[in-house]
Amino acid sequence: xxxxxxxxxxxxxxxxxxxxxxxxVYMLLSVICAAVSNGASTDTALTFxxxxxxxxxxxxxxAGVIMIKRFYNILFTGDGLVKFAYxxxxxxxxNTNLRCGLMWIFSILTIIIAGLWMSxxxxxxxxxxxxxxxxxxDLRESFQSNYLSNPDLKAVIAVIxxxxxxxxVTVNFYMSFIFTxxxxxxxxxxxxxxxxxxxxxxxxxxxxYIHMIVVAAMSWxxxxxxxxxxxxxGYNLFERDWIxxxxxxxxxxxxxxxxxxxxxxxxISKTILDKKLDI
Amino acid sequence: MxxxxxxxxxxxxxxxxxxxxxxxxxxxxxxxxxxxGPNGSGKTTLIKILAGMIHDENGTVSICGNPVGIKSxxxxxxxxxxxxxxxxxKIADILESYALMFEDFDRKEAEEVLEELEIxxxxxxxxxxxxxxxxxxxxxxxxxxxxxxxLDEPFSGIDPVARENIVKTILRMMPEDSSLLLSTHLIGDIxxxxxxxxxxxxxxxxxxxxxxxxxxxxxxxxxxxYMEEFR
Amino acid sequence: xxxxxDSDKPIFIQLVERLESDIVSGKYAPGDKLPTVRxxxxxxxxxxNTMQKAYGELERLGLVYTQRTNGRFVTEDAGLIEKxxxxxxxxxxxxxxxxxxxxxxxxxxxxxxxxxxx
Numbered sequence: 001x002x003x004x005x006x007x008x009x010x011x012x013x014x015x016x017x018x019x020x021x022x023x024x025v026y027m028l029l030s031v032i033c034a035a036v037s038n039g040a041s042t043d044t045a046l047t048f049x050x051x052x053x054x055x056x057x058x059x060x061x062x063a064g065v066i067m068i069k070r071f072y073n074i075l076f077t078g079d080g081l082v083k084f085a086y087x088x089x090x091x092x093x094x095n096t097n098l099r100c101g102l103m104w105i106f107s108i109l110t111i112i113i114a115g116l117w118m119s120x121x122x123x124x125x126x127x128x129x130x131x132x133x134x135x136x137x138d139l140r141e142s143f144q145s146n147y148l149s150n151p152d153l154k155a156v157i158a159v160i161x162x163x164x165x166x167x168x169v170t171v172n173f174y175m176s177f178i179f180t181x182x183x184x185x186x187x188x189x190x191x192x193x194x195x196x197x198x199x200x201x202x203x204x205x206x207x208x209y210i211h212m213i214v215v216a217a218m219s220w221x222x223x224x225x226x227x228x229x230x231x232x233x234g235y236n237l238f239e240r241d242w243i244x245x246x247x248x249x250x251x252x253x254x255x256x257x258x259x260x261x262x263x264x265x266x267x268i269s270k271t272i273l274d275k276k277l278d279i
Numbered sequence: 280m281x282x283x284x285x286x287x288x289x290x291x292x293x294x295x296x297x298x299x300x301x302x303x304x305x306x307x308x309x310x311x312x313x314x315x316g317p318n319g320s321g322k323t324t325l326i327k328i329l330a331g332m333i334h335d336e337n338g339t340v341s342i343c344g345n346p347v348g349i350k351s352x353x354x355x356x357x358x359x360x361x362x363x364x365x366x367x368x369k370i371a372d373i374l375e376s377y378a379l380m381f382e383d384f385d386r387k388e389a390e391e392v393l394e395e396l397e398i399x400x401x402x403x404x405x406x407x408x409x410x411x412x413x414x415x416x417x418x419x420x421x422x423x424x425x426x427x428x429x430l431d432e433p434f435s436g437i438d439p440v441a442r443e444n445i446v447k448t449i450l451r452m453m454p455e456d457s458s459l460l461l462s463t464h465l466i467g468d469i470x471x472x473x474x475x476x477x478x479x480x481x482x483x484x485x486x487x488x489x490x491x492x493x494x495x496x497x498x499x500x501x502x503x504x505y506m507e508e509f510r
Numbered sequence: 511x512x513x514x515x516d517s518d519k520p521i522f523i524q525l526v527e528r529l530e531s532d533i534v535s536g537k538y539a540p541g542d543k544l545p546t547v548r549x550x551x552x553x554x555x556x557x558x559n560t561m562q563k564a565y566g567e568l569e570r571l572g573l574v575y576t577q578r579t580n581g582r583f584v585t586e587d588a589g590l591i592e593k594x595x596x597x598x599x600x601x602x603x604x605x606x607x608x609x610x611x612x613x614x615x616x617x618x619x620x621x622x623x624x625x626x627x628x
Contacts, residue, residue: 003379003380004380006379007376007379007380011372011376073365077365078359078361078362078363078364078365079363079365080332081332081357081359081361081363082363082364084330084331084332085330085331085332085352085355085357086352086380086381087349087350087352087353087380087381088349088352088380089348089349090331090334189333190293190294191293191294192293192294192296192298274334275334275336276334277331277332277333277334278332278333278334279327279332279333309558309559310559311557311559443555446555447552447553447555450548450551450552450555450557450558451548451552455548455558470517471515471521471554471555471556471557471560472555472556472557473557474557474559474560490521491520491521491522491560494518494519494520494521495520498518498519499517499518500517500518502517503517
């Protein structure tokens with residue numbers, strides 16, 4: 001961990017307080033859930049779970065906003081005049097923000113999943129609708145009932161791919177915000193535009209539409225692809241394993257598209273910071 | 280005498296507008312140099328290029344033999360023309376981050392000098408008066424034992440009496456072989472600490488010479504010379 | 511006494527004059543150690559290089575001498591100090607007279623103003 005990372009984590013320690021708070025709430029509510037569901041009142045337990053889910057979702061958004069705001073501060077406020085004077089490469093600020101931002105977001109996501117899994121265990125699977133922990137079990141059951149070979153291994157692989165897809169999509173979304181800010185900063189610097197927030201707003205809208213187009217294109221390609229395989233030979237080729245392939249093909253496509261675009265956005269942002277900085 | 284800073288052919292444009300046009304100069308070690316010019320003459324752009332805030336490959340900069348980058352930033356102490364610290368930051372936290380990031384930062388000295396001016400470590404930046412926040416900025420910059428200090432408009436919010444004290448503080452805190460480049464429109468107050476003056480006009484250097492030479496040749500002060508050049 | 515500078519004369523010359531008068535007036539007595547360049551530059555809020563130059567000039571005039579490790583000292587040559595005092599007095603008197611001349615007062619009148627006999 002670099003000095004800059006340590007500094008960033010120290011300056012965002014408030015997020016840690018939030019996470020600790022969420023964990024404590026989780027533990028308390030899980031105990032309450034367990035107590036309540038012993039009386040077979042699953043509705044109450046379900047309500048608690050939904051509340052938990054909302055709090056946690058809010059937590060990721062809050063952490064994300066705080067960290068993106070910090071990157072905004074570097075590019076558009078006096079913060080940058082201090083930080084770009086540090087004897088480190090300019091791109092170190094990008095890397096640090098990505099590392100710390102993603103670390104906070106994934107810590108909270110991990111807590112959500114761990115919490116849901118924990119309450120699943122405590123309530124002994126009586127609440128099935130929100131059971132993240134059930135994913136593996138569901139897949140295995142489906143593979144088993146369709147007589148696939150090695151259902152355990154395939155379920156594990158499918159879960160891992162789904163988790164990676166979730167991570168890659170989250171990283172892509174975070175990177176999109178950072179990229180939008182970097183591009184807006186570059187435009188403002190190049191033409192000495194003082195209405196910086198206006199430029200960011202427009203860049204944000206453009207970025208939003210690009211995302212929408214990507215999503216639309218993805219689903220179109222996915223549909224075309226699955227139709228092609230379904231009728232042209234996917235089922236013939238993979239036989240019963242087709243069910244497994246169908247489970248992992250979309251996540252794999254997401255990993256590819258979102259992964260590659262996130263990497264491209266990262267490279268462009270890095271080049272702008274290193275070679276075209278103007279704050 | 281060794282050279283601390285050497286610029287050759289620096290140019291920078293915003294869109295089609297030229298902010299700096301072929302600027303070249305050198306600053307020797309131990310020199311205090313004033314950078315003067317009306318608003319929009321390119322002072323801040325020049326300073327930002329030297330401090331690494333603006334990256335421009337038109338022209339070369341050499342600071343103690345290194346181009347602008349990690350090595351130059353380790354020996355350049357830069358204080359921008361605006362208050363860069365957020366209002367919700369505690370002074371102690373700022374000092375902490377400087378101590379972590381800069382090996383040449385003398386935290387003890389910073390605390391002592393700030394205490395002399397009754398600026399306390401547990402104050403929030405937002406609670407300081409305009410004068411005190413500028414003093415904070417200058418003292419933080421001078422608490423690094425750097426080779427080149429670059430101060431952009433350091434005293435605009437400081438009253439004349441305090442200004443003399445802060446000038447003395449700068450002289451006291453600066454290591455002997457280091458150089459100082461400062462831009463200000465308050466010429467009269469700092470004239471006597473300058474070795475050299477640089478006048479910028481429309482992104483070009485129109486004058487660069489030792490201050491004593493001006494007095495010897497024309498018997499006029501820097502302020503007179505400035506008025507003559509930019510009237 | 512605060513340090514004030516005229517805008518039309520090089521600072522270094524003004525520093526030399528100021529230090530000369532400090533020495534002849536006895537503020538720095540013969541044999542006294544002088545402040546370091548840096549301390550005095552800070553006190554006067556002038557560039558240390560300029561102060562260095564002024565000390566150099568005083569050394570050249572013989573009013574100040576350097577002991578390699580201990581610093582700078584005022585000369586103990588009372589004759590030289592006396593001579594400098596007279597020179598300074600003469601210079602000041604000349605400045606006074608030329609100013610009087612500028613405002614149209616003759617040498618005799620000026621002397622009379624001072625209470626002396628023309």
